[in-house]
Amino acid sequence: MAPRASCTLGPLKGFLEALGRLQKKFYSKGLRLECPIRTYLVTAHSAASSGARALKTLRSWGLETDEALFLAGAPKGPLLEKIRPHIFFDDQMFHVAGAQEMGTVAAHVPYGVAQTPRRTAPAKQAPAAQ
Numbered sequence: 001m002a003p004r005a006s007c008t009l010g011p012l013k014g015f016l017e018a019l020g021r022l023q024k025k026f027y028s029k030g031l032r033l034e035c036p037i038r039t040y041l042v043t044a045h046s047a048a049s050s051g052a053r054a055l056k057t058l059r060s061w062g063l064e065t066d067e068a069l070f071l072a073g074a075p076k077g078p079l080l081e082k083i084r085p086h087i088f089f090d091d092q093m094f095h096v097a098g099a100q101e102m103g104t105v106a107a108h109v110p111y112g113v114a115q116t117p118r119r120t121a122p123a124k125q126a127p128a129a130q
Contacts, residue, residue, distance in 0.1 A: 041068040051068070
């Protein structure tokens with residue numbers, strides 16, 4: 001099955017676009033190797049599934065990915081120990097907790113197939129003061 005088009009907008013899109021712009025400032029000056037921003041796509045999916053789609057999405061947002069690692073269900077912890085990221089984002093709390101246990105700053109991104117959408121009631125407005 002061929003991967004679909006790029007993913008929909010997610011909560012990190014603006015942040016990742018900003019990282020891409022910073023990368024390009026180094027790259028345009030021929031300073032690719034000196035760029036302090038290294039980005040990794042680490043996904044539990046295989047390249048044949050949604051992993052390739054995620055990579056295509058990042059590229060469409062202007063972010064160069066230094067390495068894309070498709071783990072096909074293997075645990076992320078050993079890999080995170082090797083690359084030692086400054087920050088790690090994941091849509092599954094299991095992976096976030098594992099990264100935090102290793103001392104990595106990690107954040108949960110409540111977005112993706114593993115998330116259950118929650119509907120909240122509209123906020124009630126207080127009556128206007130008279």
